[in-house]
Amino acid sequence: MPSHAESSLEAGLVALKQGNYQTAIAHLEPLVSSQGNGTASLQAKVGLVMAYARSGKADKAIALCESLIHSQNPQVKEWAERALTHLTKRKKNKESKNLETGFVAFDNSRSNNPQAAASQKTKVAAVTPRNATAVPPGSYQKTFIEKPAVPPGGFLGAGYTQIKEFGIYWRQAKRAKVWQPLRKPNLxxxxxxxxxxxxxxxxxxxxxxxxxxxxxxxxxxxxxxxxxxxxxxxxxxxxxxxxxxxxxxxxxxxxxxxxxxxxxxxxxxxxxxxxxxxxxxxxxxxxxxxxxxxxxxxxxxxxxxxxxxxxxxxxxxxxxxxxxxxxxxxxxxxxxxxxxxxxxxxxxxxxxxxxxxxxxxxxxxxxxxxxxxxxxxxxxxxxxxxxxxxxxxxxxxxxxxxxxxxxxxxxxxxxxxxxxxxxxxxxxxxxxxxxxxxxxxxxxxxxxxxxxxxxxxxxxxxxxxxxxxxxxxxxxxxxxxxxxxxxxxxxxxxxxxxxxxxxxxxxxxxxxxxxxxWHIDTELHLTNQQSLSKQSLEVTRQSFLLQTAPFLGVPLGFLFAGLIWLLWQTAFSLKFLNLKWIYEDWSFVIGCLLIGFSIGMVIRMNSFFPDIKSTNAPTNDLLPSLLANPSTIPIDSIQVHLVGKLLGRRGTSNSLAQDFILQSGTGLVKLHHISWLGQPNLQDFIGRQITVTGWFRRGATPWIDIQTLQTQGGKTIHSPHPIWSTVLAVAAQAWGAYIFLMG
Structure with missing residues (x-):
């Protein structure tokens, strides 16, 4: 691609991104007629369709979409079909003046690195994946996460690794033209x-x-x-x-x-x-x-x-x-x-x-x-x-x-x-x-x-x-x-x-x-969502109390210590029992706190780590719905069986297992792992395909407590979260009892 064509393409896409549609049309139209069916021409055509649509030239946008429908590239063909559907509907409804089609926006920012900038020019966005949520026509503008640059030979040339696309829809809601200052906040x-x-x-x-x-x-x-x-x-x-x-x-x-x-x-x-x-x-x-x-x-x-x-x-x-x-x-x-x-x-x-x-x-x-x-x-x-x-x-x-x-x-x-x-x-x-x-x-x-x-x-x-x-x-x-x-x-x-x-x-x-x-439209419509039902609130309240049982056990332990002190003081006053050597030390209070924490851990244990039924059916598709459920909290312990790639840091820097992530087909999720002595190191499987079985926990940061992790080669690693939790509860109970009795 000649250098002047490269600069023209970049200038056109930058103008498109900035909303200068007439300038974008001026730069992109010559490329459409002169570059044939190469990568640059396809990028120029896609950008030109968007520029035409946004500037009110619906007829030209429709005509160019009809030519793209016959493209040999299946992604471009599918994209053009979807775009044409939106355009024709808007035209029939006589709303072409305010047309906002679901088209591709490019990453055209300029880099200080010339090689990176050249790589960016060859990037192209792709069509919405089949799992993307359908959006009403004319209400969103679509952009994409940029992926590795496509080689000059085409959108998906020989030997090119598969592009992973996510269709992201933006409303592009406007800003306030005139607005009143907000009330001064309390600092x-x-x-x-x-x-x-x-x-x-x-x-x-x-x-x-x-x-x-x-x-x-x-x-x-x-x-x-x-x-x-x-x-x-x-x-x-x-x-x-x-x-x-x-x-x-x-x-x-x-x-x-x-x-x-x-x-x-x-x-x-x-x-x-x-x-x-x-x-x-x-x-x-x-x-x-x-x-x-x-x-x-x-x-x-x-x-x-x-x-x-x-x-x-x-x-x-x-x-x-x-x-x-x-x-x-x-x-x-x-x-x-x-x-x-x-x-x-x-x-x-x-x-x-x-x-x-x-x-x-x-x-x-x-x-x-x-x-x-x-x-x-x-x-x-x-x-x-x-x-x-x-x-x-x-x-x-x-x-x-x-x-x-x-x-x-x-x-x-x-x-x-x-x-x-x-x-x-x-x-x-x-x-x-x-x-x-x-x-x-x-x-x-x-x-x-x-x-x-x-x-x-x-x-x-x-x-x-x-x-x-x-x-x-x-x-x-x-x-x-x-x-x-x-x-x-x-x-x-x-x-x-x-x-x-x-x-x-x-x-x-x-x-x-x-x-x-300020009476402007919002980018996201969050205010129209309904609150949780009373039944869901009651279930969630009970689950939350169970979730916080170990921490609630601490103040209960303190109350128990106060009650014990009162009984001992009464017994001493009545000359019935002399345990003054214990309660005057006050260290027994720490023992009561540890005992209360241990009891809370035991109460929560069964709900936090329920038995996982053996299954070979992957549940990757459930991950988005699990994230969207507004009533779940970590104690709900949802059984999952996910397949994906293990990500994380290698070496000594990950000795505490602080950076293990599962990359499934539908997203990333944090993994919590506790190693067993004598087990293979989980870091050995970073970058490889794995199957994770465990408990999904929906908190402010979602994560999975691993029960088992299996590789494609058949190796299985167990993560004994329930065992270590039991050990912690027993240790706290024993230590608390020792302090309580010995002072």
């Missing part, structure tokens, strides 16, 4: 939570430091010829407080240095304008209103769409986006994401979150580096590296956990401000969903969760774990159905208590309310 909860996060981070760090100092001195005491260090016996409270305040002051520059190892670099305004002109206007207007200098713009060379903001003042703020976000989102969608980052600066929550990232990122880098060393050593030395990397990972999770509540709450505030700045809550809705789709696509392509996604997750607008199911099932189910659980389940917020991000459906519901407040 007091956010400010209090930010202060609480700082205190929690300080307390956790202090206890970790005191433990390490005590362990070092204990080791030195036990070793011969060595003396403990007196410095390590001092209280680190004041020193740690000073260090944290210093870190807050220097956080922008330290994070610049740390993220340089991720490939972070400056993002020029010209490059940003090539992807989104609106973003520059939004940044300039809002900063001018606030009398701020422009935030420094950065970019990460990461294919997954993501963004984060860090700094300590508006003038030191940095807004970082990934290359994937610029390439996979449209102009107005990118603008809303940047506006959301301005919200974090305006609300000042980015100061504490920057400190959290600055503290956790080095710990994650240590985990990654030690894992890398462990993979290079022999089996004998790998054990200590595995233990050390697991400790670093656990500490990273623990420190990250201090910011969970703030990480969730701040996104509600930033979404609201982003909608208010741009007047476009619908674009933000599309942006959040496209980020989830892009993250799921990145995990599928890499066949594991990248360390960039995991380590930076706390500051991103959409969590990588919540993206797995939502982003991968999007082509098999409407968004309204997928998000039903997020909107209707009465215990959804309790089940998201350990999540880093709020539920996507809950966020989009609020954006839809803003759109309705």
């Amino acid at each position: 007091i909860p956010l400010r209090l939570l930010a202060a609480g996060t700082f205190i929690a981070l300080f307390c956790v760090l202090r206890e970790i430091i005191k433990f390490v100092m005590g362990f070092i001195n204990y080791t030195l005491v036990k070793l011969p010829y060595l003396e403990p260090l007196q410095l390590l016996y001092r209280d680190p409270t004041y020193f740690l407080m000073i260090v944290l305040f210093v870190l807050v002051v220097v956080s922008p520059w330290l994070l610049d240095w740390l993220l340089a190892s991720y490939g972070q670099r400056e993002l020029s305004k010209d490059v940003l304008n090539n992807h989104s002109r609106e973003t520059g206007r939004v940044l300039h207007r809002y900063c001018q209103q606030r009398h701020w200098p422009m935030p420094r713009l950065r970019i990460l060379p990461i294919a997954a769409p993501m963004t984060l903001t860090y700094g300590n003042l508006p003038r030191t703020a940095r807004i970082v986006v990934s290359q994937g976000l610029l390439e996979q989102l449209a102009d107005d969608e990118i603008a809303t994401i940047y506006a959301g980052q301005l919200g974090h600066i305006a609300h000042w929550d980015f100061v504490v979150m920057s400190l959290v990232l600055l503290v956790t990122l080095p710990m994650y880098m240590l985990y990654r580096q030690v894992s890398h060393w462990g993979d290079k050593t022999n089996k004998i030395w790998r054990v200590p590296f595995t233990i050390l990397s697991s400790i670093f990972y656990g500490v990273w999770c623990f420190l990250t956990g201090t910011a969970l509540w703030l990480s969730r709450l701040r996104l509600y505030y930033s979404d609201r401000l982003a909608a208010e700045i741009t007047g476009n809550p619908n674009a933000l809705t599309r942006a959040l969903l496209k980020i989830a789709i892009g993250v799921a696509g990145d995990v599928q392509k890499a066949e594991h969760t990248s360390w960039q996604l995991e380590s930076l997750n706390i500051l991103t607008p959409v969590g990588y774990q919540q993206s797995l199911a939502l982003g991968s099932v999007a082509g098999h189910l409407t968004f309204e159905s997928i998000l039903t659980w997020d909107n209707l389940n009465p215990y959804r917020r309790w089940l998201a208590i350990n999540n880093t991000h709020p539920l996507i459906g809950d966020r989009i519901q609020r954006l839809c309310q803003i759109a309705q407040h």
Whole structure:
């Protein structure tokens, strides 16, 4: 394909994406007549049909569709038939003026890498898969997740791997042309939570430091010829407080240095304008209103769409986006994401979150580096590296956990401000969903969760774990159905208590309310769904009580301890029984708490791990419906038998089984695995076809507790979740009884 034709095709598709239909027609019409039936010509024809339809030239769009029906490529032929049906119906109803057909939009964003850009030009979207949900004609515009580039020989040339398509329908709901400012939000909860996060981070760090100092001195005491260090016996409270305040002051520059190892670099305004002109206007207007200098713009060379903001003042703020976000989102969608980052600066929550990232990122880098060393050593030395990397990972999770509540709450505030700045809550809705789709696509392509996604997750607008199911099932189910659980389940917020991000459906519901407040159509119709029936609510309430039985056992154990103390005190006062030596110690309370937790575990056991009936019938097709059921919670323990590819990290970095994912024919789902001693390593089967039998659990992040995993070669791996749960319950019972009796 000549270079001038390539540039003309790219210019035409870019104009189509931006809504400049006359410009797109001017660039694409010459290609249709000059390129024959090659890949470029077919892409030009598809784009030209969409441009004609969107500009009101229905007759020309129909004529071109009729020619595409005779294409030798079956995908193009099917696509043209569907498009022609929509076009003719709209024309017959005399609504061609507002025609919005279900056509293909292309990924035409320009890459800084010339080879990547050339590859992007050869990409083509395909028709809706047979499992895609039918959509009323004229109500949606269809886009697709981009897949590996098609070779120049055709759409599916010889030796080309099969493309996996998902038809994604977008309403392309409009923005508000004139809108009133929203009511000023109450920032007091956010400010209090930010202060609480700082205190929690300080307390956790202090206890970790005191433990390490005590362990070092204990080791030195036990070793011969060595003396403990007196410095390590001092209280680190004041020193740690000073260090944290210093870190807050220097956080922008330290994070610049740390993220340089991720490939972070400056993002020029010209490059940003090539992807989104609106973003520059939004940044300039809002900063001018606030009398701020422009935030420094950065970019990460990461294919997954993501963004984060860090700094300590508006003038030191940095807004970082990934290359994937610029390439996979449209102009107005990118603008809303940047506006959301301005919200974090305006609300000042980015100061504490920057400190959290600055503290956790080095710990994650240590985990990654030690894992890398462990993979290079022999089996004998790998054990200590595995233990050390697991400790670093656990500490990273623990420190990250201090910011969970703030990480969730701040996104509600930033979404609201982003909608208010741009007047476009619908674009933000599309942006959040496209980020989830892009993250799921990145995990599928890499066949594991990248360390960039995991380590930076706390500051991103959409969590990588919540993206797995939502982003991968999007082509098999409407968004309204997928998000039903997020909107209707009465215990959804309790089940998201350990999540880093709020539920996507809950966020989009609020954006839809803003759109309705401004009297504009919504991207998703979530408000019309019916609430759960009273019978379903009652069943779900009983299930939730059973779900939380181990945790409810803790306060019940405390009440039991109080009752025991009262009985002992009464017996002592009546000179009937003298057990004062026990109840004055108060350690017996801990024993009661452990006993209560153990009893709750036993009560929940049978419902949490019901017997699985042997079956060979795969249940892959049930996964979308399981995700869409709004009344299920993890305790429901739905039996599944899924076939797919095992994804996950290899080596020491996955020693805790933290990254195992099943890629089935209908989506991605997280796997929970507990290994048995002497069993084959589950990592040996990564990238291979497997059959998983286990219990599907619908929570804020859906997952499967594995019972058995079978390979095509006949090897079977058992994951003894019920046994280990029983061991935990018995151990807690025995320990509690010992403390209770011995004090």
